[in-house]
Amino acid sequence: MESLLIARNLRKSFGSVTAVQDISLEVKPGECLALLGPNGAGKTTTVEMLEGLIPPDQGSISIFGKDLKKERATIMHDVGVMLQDTQLYKRMSVRETLSLFASFFKSSMPVDEAIAMVELQDKADTHLVKLSGGQKQRAYLACALVNNPRLLFLDEPTTGLDPQARRMIWDLLLKHKTKDRSILLTTHYMDEAEKLADRIAVIDHGKIIAEGSPQSLIETVCGKQILCFRFAGEQTSDQIFSTLGKDLPWIKDSFVSGDTYELVASDQVNHMTELLRVSDRTGLVLDQLELRRSTLEDVFIKLTGRSMRDA
Amino acid sequence: MLNRSMVEQIKCRWREFRREPSAFFWVVFMPVIWMLALGFAFSKPHPETYGIGWHAPTKATPWTSSLHDVLQKDPQLKFREGDIEELRTRMKRGEIALIVTSSKDQAVSYTLDEKNPEAVRAEKYVDDAVQRFGGRQDTIQKDLQSIEVEGGRYVDFLIPGLLGLSIMTSSLFGVGMTIVSNRKENLLKRYLATPMRAYEYIVSHVCGRMMVLTAEFIAVMITGFVIFHFKVYGNFLSYIFFAVLGAAAFTSIALLCAARTRSIPMISGLTNLISLPMMMLSGVFFSKNNFPDWLITATAYLPLTALNDGLRRIALEGQPLHSLGFEIAVLSFYLFVPAIITQRLFKWF
Numbered sequence: 001m002e003s004l005l006i007a008r009n010l011r012k013s014f015g016s017v018t019a020v021q022d023i024s025l026e027v028k029p030g031e032c033l034a035l036l037g038p039n040g041a042g043k044t045t046t047v048e049m050l051e052g053l054i055p056p057d058q059g060s061i062s063i064f065g066k067d068l069k070k071e072r073a074t075i076m077h078d079v080g081v082m083l084q085d086t087q088l089y090k091r092m093s094v095r096e097t098l099s100l101f102a103s104f105f106k107s108s109m110p111v112d113e114a115i116a117m118v119e120l121q122d123k124a125d126t127h128l129v130k131l132s133g134g135q136k137q138r139a140y141l142a143c144a145l146v147n148n149p150r151l152l153f154l155d156e157p158t159t160g161l162d163p164q165a166r167r168m169i170w171d172l173l174l175k176h177k178t179k180d181r182s183i184l185l186t187t188h189y190m191d192e193a194e195k196l197a198d199r200i201a202v203i204d205h206g207k208i209i210a211e212g213s214p215q216s217l218i219e220t221v222c223g224k225q226i227l228c229f230r231f232a233g234e235q236t237s238d239q240i241f242s243t244l245g246k247d248l249p250w251i252k253d254s255f256v257s258g259d260t261y262e263l264v265a266s267d268q269v270n271h272m273t274e275l276l277r278v279s280d281r282t283g284l285v286l287d288q289l290e291l292r293r294s295t296l297e298d299v300f301i302k303l304t305g306r307s308m309r310d311a
Numbered sequence: 312m313l314n315r316s317m318v319e320q321i322k323c324r325w326r327e328f329r330r331e332p333s334a335f336f337w338v339v340f341m342p343v344i345w346m347l348a349l350g351f352a353f354s355k356p357h358p359e360t361y362g363i364g365w366h367a368p369t370k371a372t373p374w375t376s377s378l379h380d381v382l383q384k385d386p387q388l389k390f391r392e393g394d395i396e397e398l399r400t401r402m403k404r405g406e407i408a409l410i411v412t413s414s415k416d417q418a419v420s421y422t423l424d425e426k427n428p429e430a431v432r433a434e435k436y437v438d439d440a441v442q443r444f445g446g447r448q449d450t451i452q453k454d455l456q457s458i459e460v461e462g463g464r465y466v467d468f469l470i471p472g473l474l475g476l477s478i479m480t481s482s483l484f485g486v487g488m489t490i491v492s493n494r495k496e497n498l499l500k501r502y503l504a505t506p507m508r509a510y511e512y513i514v515s516h517v518c519g520r521m522m523v524l525t526a527e528f529i530a531v532m533i534t535g536f537v538i539f540h541f542k543v544y545g546n547f548l549s550y551i552f553f554a555v556l557g558a559a560a561f562t563s564i565a566l567l568c569a570a571r572t573r574s575i576p577m578i579s580g581l582t583n584l585i586s587l588p589m590m591m592l593s594g595v596f597f598s599k600n601n602f603p604d605w606l607i608t609a610t611a612y613l614p615l616t617a618l619n620d621g622l623r624r625i626a627l628e629g630q631p632l633h634s635l636g637f638e639i640a641v642l643s644f645y646l647f648v649p650a651i652i653t654q655r656l657f658k659w660f
Contacts, residue, residue: 077506
């Protein structure tokens with residue numbers, strides 16, 4: 001099936017800062033692609049180029065088989081967009097806001113249907129200023145969906161929302177996905193990408209550093225499990241590494257987060273046994289030792305050596 | 312041209328205005344309050360009064376005492392007495408413009424700052440009174456015929472000026488602030504991510520401005536007609552045309568100010584920078600005839616001067632549009648030139 005969106009070798013600089021170095025990606029019909037990366041990785045710049053808001057310095061973008069540069073006006077009739085940090089008119093009701101957005105498109109769903117889709121029927125005549133963060137975000141989502149878009153861009157759709165409001169947005173998006181619509185999502189939340197995306201492109205420093213389905217990314221980069229351990233006492237990581245490094249050369253590959261060590265490795269059971277044996281011999285007391293399921297955060301750490309939150 | 316999207320955008324502009332109580336207040340009530348306050352305060356003009364100080368360094372003689380009494384009883388003089396130091400301090404404070412010193416019979420001396428026009432007028436008035444007291448006779452017979460010039464009251468002068476001022480401030484602040492705040496909140500970027508055509512947004516602002524103009528026009532004119540029996544001696548449609556042209560010119564200036572600005576303090580400062588000098592120099596509240604000639608010539612090219620002059624000539628002098636070529640040219644310049652520059656400079660985010 002032909003991809004709805006094809007971007008090739010995108011590059012964008014702002015002055016001396018290169019925000020996007022070389023990004024190529026595709027979104028297939030019915031697919032949700034998540035661009036996952038820390039803040040400042042180049043996700044928003046990439047998505048704004050794909051939405052035609054900023055021109056790339058280099059590269060080409062085609063949406064629905066049409067060149068975005070030449071036929072943007074036509075393309076946008078079938079595209080929905082939810083930007084990061086947008087404030088719509090505070091003193092307009094949900095219904096009035098949706099009527100305004102619906103009027104921009106050649107064809108759109110009835111406003112009440114859009115309101116029902118995001119479950120805001122009881123707030124239809126409430127001004128946006130009086131809505132909670134989650135309700136407002138749902139209203140913004142309705143603005144992005146009002147034209148029944150074949151391709152939906154969502155830039156950090158749940159940033160700043162409480163867990164319940166995030167889950168509600170996810171449910172709405174999962175429902176939208178069942179209609180065989182495509183989504184390009186940017187997020188720095190691992191759980192969001194895992195929940196919504198069919199495919200993930202991990203972005204760091206303006207480049208895609210890994211791509212695949214959430215499960216395949218986790219399995220190929222990290223394996224299914226992570227070895228986590230913690231020692232009792234006040235030793236620094238350097239002291240631990242020098243004490244154990246001779247017998248356990250792999251320990252230096254651990255990622256240290258506070259006083260916890262996390263190791264991505266293929267043969268976790270052997271590593272666990274070795275760690276127990278050597279720490280017992282060297283007098284180090286293990287406070288915690290466990291195997292946990294690998295996550296996309298581990299993928300990011302393995303690929304960049306940094307935590308997504310610290311990046 | 313008026314498609315569904317445009318209609319929705321125009322509705323949106325009206326809702327923005329209507330639902331912002333402070334905007335409604337400034338546009339509709341503020342000019343009316345100004346009109347009522349100033350219209351009533353100056354409806355019965357009083358002769359000018361002057362503050363003068365009386366200084367008597369020597370013991371009073373019958374002659375100086377009589378002169379003292381004459382000046383003290385003059386209703387146009389606010390009379391103060393004291394030693395010279397105290398009087399000079401009062402002069403610095405602006406309480407008096409002239410010090411009259413009388414130390415011997417048949418002689419007075421005046422102390423004043425000759426660069427102060429009020430002091431010069433005060434000296435002329437007081438000296439006239441002193442000379443009459445001294446026995447000067449007018450030799451020419453004088454006959455005073457008082458008439459009332461149509462449209463010659465202060466409030467007749469004030470109403471078109473207030474309408475012009477209201478059009479300027481509501482256009483500059485309304486359009487400029489709204490666009491900058493929309494840009495700051497990424498709303499313009501959000502619009503750009505739809506198939507909406509850019510001109511629709513701009514045209515909606517122009518239409519929105521015309522709706523606001525209708526509100527302020529009705530408020531000012533009805534108050535003028537009903538309370539002050541204001542009359543438009545010229546063609547009323549020409550009067551409306553001039554108001555619309557003025558609103559369009561100021562909307563265009565506002566669009567230019569907001570073309571790239573991202574911060575509210577910046578647009579606010581820029582708008583004040585433009586509007587404050589015009590408030591003072593374009594003859595809103597008082598005639599600019601007392602300005603030096605070069606300043607009158609220079610201020611004629613300001614859009615608010617052109618608007619006020621045009622409105623006054625139509626309303627008070629009954630002049631037709633074709634005699635207002637200069638004012639129309641000035642306003643057209645401020646309409647088209649900023650609009651063309653804005654088209655090139657405007658940034659959505």
